[in-house]
Amino acid sequence: MLKGTNRQVIEITQTDCEYFERVMFFVKPECVNVSEGKLRERASAIAGSDSRPPAMKIHRSRLKAAAFIAAGAAAGATATAALVAFIL
Helix, strand or coil, X not given: CXXXXXXXXXXXXXXXXXXXXXXXXXXCHHHCCCCHHHHXXXXXXXXXXXXXXXXXXXXXXXXXXXXXXXXXXXXXXHHHHHHHHXXX
C-alpha cells in the first residue's frame, strides 16, 4: 500500500527498460476480486510492452501539426500580399 491509499497496488520491478526501475499499477475497485496471479500477469504484460502510442494518435498529431503549419503559411502569405499591395 502507498501512504494514505486504500487501494490495491501491483508493483512490477523488472521492467526491461533502461529508463524505469519499477512500475506501479493501481487496481480498479471493481477488480479487487480478481486473482493476484492474473493481475500480476496482466501488469507484467503491460510493463513489458512497447509503450508507443497507437498509430491513430500519431497520425492525428501529425495532421494537427500539418494544419498549424499550413495555417501559419497562409497567414504569412496573406500578410505579405497585403504589405505588397499597400506599398504599390
